[in-house]
Amino acid sequence: MANNLMQEFPDIQILKDEPLSKYTNTKTGGPADWLAFPKDVAEVQKLVQFADANAMPLTVIGNASNLIVRDGGIEGLTMILTQMNGIQVEGNRVIAQAGASYIETTKAARDHSLTGLEFAAGIPGSVGGAIFMNAGAYGGETKNVASEVTAMLPDGTIKHYDNEELDFGYRHSAVQDNHGIVLEAVFDLKPGDQAEITALMDDLNARRAAKQPLELPSCGSVFKRPEGYFAGKLIHDAGLQGYTSGGAQVSTKHAGFIVNVDHGTATDYLNVIHHVQATVKEKFGVSLETEVRIIGRETE
Ligand SMILES: Cc1cc2nc3c(=O)[nH]c(=O)nc-3n(C[C@H](O)[C@H](O)[C@H](O)COP(=O)(O)OP(=O)(O)OC[C@H]3O[C@@H](n4cnc5c(N)ncnc54)[C@H](O)[C@@H]3O)c2cc1C
Structure with missing residues (x-):
């Protein structure tokens, strides 16, 4: 195993013993042995294949808004995909890289008068985290709009999923079972009225601010909804x-x-x-x- 990942990959931004409390929404968590910020799929692949070949534990985190990292930190290599944050709109489809903010993705949809993503206007994660978790709110769920996902498997191969293959459930997607890294997602939306879309997003955000302690660090709802209860x-x-x-x-x-x-x-x-x-x-x-x-x- 390489003692120095920075020397192994001089072109990739990599930090050693980096405190993850700087990145988590709770402002807690110990250091990552190595923390990498790949810029593109090729860099992700190099890191994944290196970790695979060296039996180095590999962890991907998004915006760390649904995450508690124990104070002992994370062994091996951790990746954050914030540099892969492109969002494109093509017709009724919004194509977002995994490191893009889910909130920015909802704004891109609104700016192109596309409806369907309003429910996510206040979900403070990344697109990768939203796919992984099937994030949802106010009756909407990622599974209703995500039509295709590109992911990288632990051996560095690329896998394309359609909506059915993603096997979405309550806070679950197939990416969890395959230990895949989400690289990109396509959201299939419908043409809508921009004023109505904006009004709905504003309303949901106001409801959220009234009920949730957004003024303090947190990781959102800590517990799943137990059947029959809240x-x-x-x-x-x-x-x-x-x-x-x-x-x-x-x-x-x-x-x-x-x-x-x-x-x-x-x-x-x-x-x-x-x-x-x-x-x-x-x-x-x-x-x-x-x-x-x-x-x-x-x-x-
Ligand atoms: C104030 C607040 C409000 C919230 N409201 C909601 C809400 O209304 N609805 C809701 O569903 N959630 C909500 N959340 C939780 C959180 O925002 C979502 O679960 C979000 O989808 C997590 O995305 P993330 O990028 O922050 O993921 P992280 O917290 O970084 O990671 C969560 C999991 O996803 C994995 N992951 C992240 N990125 C990738 C990737 N590219 N490939 C593979 N795996 C990946 C991580 O390994 C981890 O297991 C809220 C959180 C906060 C702090």
Whole structure:
């Protein structure tokens, strides 16, 4: 295994022991051994094939808005695709690279009077993360608009998926099962009225700002919706709003969110998550599963 990835790939921006708290929405998380910012598919492929050949763990993160990176950081190579952020509009199709912001993608659709992506106007992830998670809000889901996805498999080969092959489900897509890296997505939209599209996006964003603690760092809804219940209501009814461990706190504005109120760490977040899960289980017999992805090394 190369001791120095920067020497191996002088043309690719790579940082060593880079704190991921600089990139995560919660402002927590330990360092990546190596953090690379590839500029194009060829660079992604070089890194993927290198990791494969050297049995080096490889992790891809998007905008880290649905992610808790443990304080031990991430072993091996981590990639962030923010430099691959192109968005093109061709007829009724919006074609976005994986590192593009999902919010910017909704704006591109609006600017071309295309309707269908309004639901995502306030989802603060990348296009890659939205495909991976089948992000959704206000009755809309990524699965209803994503018609094609190009991904790279762990051996560096390219795979094209159509909508059916993506096997979208609640916060699930086939990319998760194949350990693929999303490179690009096509959204098939319909011609619409720009004023109506804008009004809907503004309305959804206002509703979001009224309900969600957007003024504080968080990772969105922490728990999946348990069948027959709402996670936020269970947490509220259990009297857990305001529960704090270190600097992480169950939001007093939206019980489904955990906010970083005072230099919290990933360990603080995990302590709050475990306390919420144990309390809700004890009071209501319901197991809360995390929607947020928890990755990285345990701290010793
Ligand atoms: C304030 C707030 C509000 C939110 N509201 C919503 C909402 O309404 N609806 C909703 O669904 N979510 C919501 N979220 C959660 C989050 O924005 C979405 O899940 C989003 O799709 C995650 O995208 P990301 O780029 O941030 O992914 P990350 O958090 O970086 O990663 C999430 C997972 O996707 C994987 N991943 C990321 N990029 C790629 C790629 N290119 N290829 C393969 N895998 C990849 C990562 O490995 C990780 O497992 C909210 C979050 C916040 C902070």
